[in-house]
Amino acid sequence: MTRILHVIDSLGAGGAERNLLQTAAYLAGRGMEQRVVSLYDDDDLAADFTGRGIGVVSLGLLRRFFLLPFALRPLLKAAKKWKPDLISTQLIPSDILGRTAAKRLGIPVISTWQNAPYDAPNLLAHSLRARVALRISRKFDRGTSGYACRFIAVSRSVRKSYCCALGIDPVRCDVIPNSVDLSRFPAEKSERAERTGTLRLIHVGRHVLQKGLSTLFRALRVVPDSLDVSVDLFGKGPLSTSLEREVRDNGIESRVRFRGTVLDVVPHLLEADAFVFPSVHEGLSLAYVEALAAGLPVIASDVPANKEVDPNSRATLFFPEGDADALGRAITALAETLDLRKTLAKRAQALAEPYSHERIGPRYYDLIESLGGGSS
Numbered sequence: 001m002t003r004i005l006h007v008i009d010s011l012g013a014g015g016a017e018r019n020l021l022q023t024a025a026y027l028a029g030r031g032m033e034q035r036v037v038s039l040y041d042d043d044d045l046a047a048d049f050t051g052r053g054i055g056v057v058s059l060g061l062l063r064r065f066f067l068l069p070f071a072l073r074p075l076l077k078a079a080k081k082w083k084p085d086l087i088s089t090q091l092i093p094s095d096i097l098g099r100t101a102a103k104r105l106g107i108p109v110i111s112t113w114q115n116a117p118y119d120a121p122n123l124l125a126h127s128l129r130a131r132v133a134l135r136i137s138r139k140f141d142r143g144t145s146g147y148a149c150r151f152i153a154v155s156r157s158v159r160k161s162y163c164c165a166l167g168i169d170p171v172r173c174d175v176i177p178n179s180v181d182l183s184r185f186p187a188e189k190s191e192r193a194e195r196t197g198t199l200r201l202i203h204v205g206r207h208v209l210q211k212g213l214s215t216l217f218r219a220l221r222v223v224p225d226s227l228d229v230s231v232d233l234f235g236k237g238p239l240s241t242s243l244e245r246e247v248r249d250n251g252i253e254s255r256v257r258f259r260g261t262v263l264d265v266v267p268h269l270l271e272a273d274a275f276v277f278p279s280v281h282e283g284l285s286l287a288y289v290e291a292l293a294a295g296l297p298v299i300a301s302d303v304p305a306n307k308e309v310d311p312n313s314r315a316t317l318f319f320p321e322g323d324a325d326a327l328g329r330a331i332t333a334l335a336e337t338l339d340l341r342k343t344l345a346k347r348a349q350a351l352a353e354p355y356s357h358e359r360i361g362p363r364y365y366d367l368i369e370s371l372g373g374g375s376s
Contacts, residue, residue: 005084007098010042026361116161157304179360199335207237212278222328269294293352297344
């Protein structure tokens, strides 16, 4: 039986964490024994892992990059105690730390890339302090990349970005998208009482600059007051307080509701009219795919990873990233035109099918098997 030790920054309710849960559940069903080590204390999903028989250990590290080396010793201790055949890492701090531990232990390691943080335009979607940290982490990321036997990118754009930034041959990287459990969604979205001029939007994501929520707030000011348009924001993050202030400053309190983090967003997706996604950059968003699985039309920024999900704009109205006026016009069009909304919605679920748990899970399993299972 292959034993896999997953190393990830946290077990919060983010896309990378939820995707790991999906993948680990599939691998457990195929007989692979697994443990998870998280660097930080966020534990929203910890019970979901343990409920599937997957042990969880938190190192309790503070979120400071300079403290990362202090986590190596407890990680090595946990790995030596459990004796994994393979280490799998997610997100930059865990990639650096997990690959270093694997090198010390002489076992293979796979790193999964969830985003494209090193691209110059994407760096601008972070605070100055975060940009400095990313520039430093890139050096360590590149320095430890040689320890990995394979890489997984969640999209073609992420593979291109990382391979360029770290100087990695693309042949060492497999593109395996994030997956969605389609069994949690009805075969067809239930009909809601739709009225021209009324539109309930939903957004799911962390409150960080990357998600482009400031663009959404400016766009809502473009939408005519005669339209009954509102947006529910699910998530939280370091910018939650400043975003709430920004809503007040823009005078759109009646249109924006901060709903906080929920572990199961599916019921809320099924109640919405459309999904709005103004991100500055993405890897491959689980929230976007879940919105399609819920049968929702989508309004999304035209960043490369989003275009990979719906290249022919069958269920998505794309707008130029950062263009609040264009986003406002797209929202207005969906609010005013029921036929457009229904046409996009009818095409949505088919776009989610390639990302199903059943299609993506075997690709992870086959990759691990190709590495020799328990052999190092």
